[in-house]
Amino acid sequence: MIFAENLTKQFDQFVAVDGVNLDVPQGNVLVLLGPNGAGKTTTVRMLTSILRPTRGMARVAGYDVVKEARQVRSVVGVLTEQHGLYGRMNADEYLDFFGQLYGLERNHSGRRSLELLERFGLAEDRKKRLSSYSKGMRQKLSLARALLHQPPVLLLDEPTSAMDPESARMVRDAISSLRSADRTIVLCTHNLAEAEELADQVAIIRKGRIIRWGELNELKQQLLGPTQFEAMLSRHVDGWQGSLPEGVSLTLREGYRLRFQIRDPQNTNPALLRSLLADQLDVISFQEVPHSLESAYIEAVRLAKED
Numbered sequence: 001m002i003f004a005e006n007l008t009k010q011f012d013q014f015v016a017v018d019g020v021n022l023d024v025p026q027g028n029v030l031v032l033l034g035p036n037g038a039g040k041t042t043t044v045r046m047l048t049s050i051l052r053p054t055r056g057m058a059r060v061a062g063y064d065v066v067k068e069a070r071q072v073r074s075v076v077g078v079l080t081e082q083h084g085l086y087g088r089m090n091a092d093e094y095l096d097f098f099g100q101l102y103g104l105e106r107n108h109s110g111r112r113s114l115e116l117l118e119r120f121g122l123a124e125d126r127k128k129r130l131s132s133y134s135k136g137m138r139q140k141l142s143l144a145r146a147l148l149h150q151p152p153v154l155l156l157d158e159p160t161s162a163m164d165p166e167s168a169r170m171v172r173d174a175i176s177s178l179r180s181a182d183r184t185i186v187l188c189t190h191n192l193a194e195a196e197e198l199a200d201q202v203a204i205i206r207k208g209r210i211i212r213w214g215e216l217n218e219l220k221q222q223l224l225g226p227t228q229f230e231a232m233l234s235r236h237v238d239g240w241q242g243s244l245p246e247g248v249s250l251t252l253r254e255g256y257r258l259r260f261q262i263r264d265p266q267n268t269n270p271a272l273l274r275s276l277l278a279d280q281l282d283v284i285s286f287q288e289v290p291h292s293l294e295s296a297y298i299e300a301v302r303l304a305k306e307d
């Protein structure tokens with residue numbers, strides 16, 4: 001649904017995006033992560049035909065972002081950092097204006113606008129001038145605008161950055177339900193918990209280049225190694241030296257806890273539990289210790305700096 005090959009943007013001598021390749025299938029959420037100035041917004045702008053690439057190509061829903069810019073704009077909903085809001089308008093007028101721009105039938109556009117304003121908690125304020133809106137309110141209205149024409153592709157640049165926790169939750173829930181409705185979404189965020197909740201794929205971009213890209217759990221494994229499991233036992237394990245099945249290594253022995261790195265948990269965990277029991281260690285609990293995306297991200301950036 002979103003495809004880019006060698007996508008590059010140069011501003012004078014400075015290469016902001018450097019040979020980016022992307023392939024996001026329909027219904028997937030790709031989260032773009034990266035330090036400030038890494039090239040995320042510039043990438044999104046090229047994908048929405050706002051900026052013309054210096055080199056390379058991209059297609060969105062089958063349309064070329066350079067040669068078919070008009071079609072691209074009709075199939076994407078965009079939320080970028082600088083949303084131009086028209087201060088003298090109110091929310092109704094603003095969405096009506098965009099409804100006309102998208103060629104929506106007036107009644108349909110009105111119903112859809114009200115539905116979106118209600119969804120994002122703006123219905124009560126819809127007659128107020130936009131100049132009186134807070135940053136978060138503006139952001140929610142921009143998101144309503146991006147969703148107005150029910151586009152199959154959404155490109156969202158930091159959609160929850162200015163929002164209070166309740167509004168951010170509302171927006172995340174909206175993104176989740178859009179994903180289940182088969183929308184394809186590219187999301188830039190610095191909020192790693194948000195990325196973890198919403199991403200199917202993650203691309204980490206640094207200095208204009210994608211340094212890592214993959215399905216969320218694969219990427220974590222790649223960067224942090226196999227998943228760890230922790231056993232809580234009924235007695236102290238200091239000094240315990242039991243034998244472990246093949247493919248298991250002990251990574252922590254402390255108090256009542258043992259932690260293991262396990263190459264093939266599916267097949268090895270039953271043998272591991274049997275061997276603990278054989279050593280008279282009664283297991284109170286045994287569970288996976290999830291890798292966090294934050295640790296994976298920090299590791300990816302650390303490795304890239306080392307290179």
Ligand SMILES: Nc1ncnc2c1ncn2[C@@H]1O[C@H](COP(=O)(O)OP(=O)(O)OP(=O)(O)O)[C@@H](O)[C@H]1O
Binds near residue numbers: 014037038
């Ligand atoms: N119009 C422009 N002219 C010159 N340089 C630009 C322009 N737009 C962006 N840049 C530069 O390109 C680089 C990438 O910027 P971009 O906004 O894409 O980063 P980003 O990853 O979105 O950062 P952030 O996380 O801070 O939003 C930055 O160094 C920025 O200064």
